[in-house]
Amino acid sequence: MRIHVDMNLCESHGQCVFAAPEVFSFDDEDYLLYDAEPADTLLDQVREGARMCPVRAITILGSAP
Ligand code: SF4
Numbered sequence: 001m002r003i004h005v006d007m008n009l010c011e012s013h014g015q016c017v018f019a020a021p022e023v024f025s026f027d028d029e030d031y032l033l034y035d036a037e038p039a040d041t042l043l044d045q046v047r048e049g050a051r052m053c054p055v056r057a058i059t060i061l062g063s064a065p
Pocket residue numbers: 005009010011012013014015016017024032049052053054055056057058
């Protein structure tokens with residue numbers, strides 16, 4: 001799948017990191033890092049992270065059916 005995080009919206013709340021730690025992480029300055037093309041096996045985690053994001057910054061752009 002492909003995902004996008006709107007970094008203008010992201011406020012480093014970290015819910016996505018908690019939900020999908022294999023995809024989202026923080027650098028040393030709490031700036032969000034993420035894998036823009038994570039494996040489709042992580043879709044449930046990514047969906048949960050997107051659902052939990054309080055500012056709705058995460059968009060899932062495409063995934064296998
Ligand atoms: S949950 Fe949303 S606001 Fe928080 S770090 Fe993730 S993308 Fe950013």
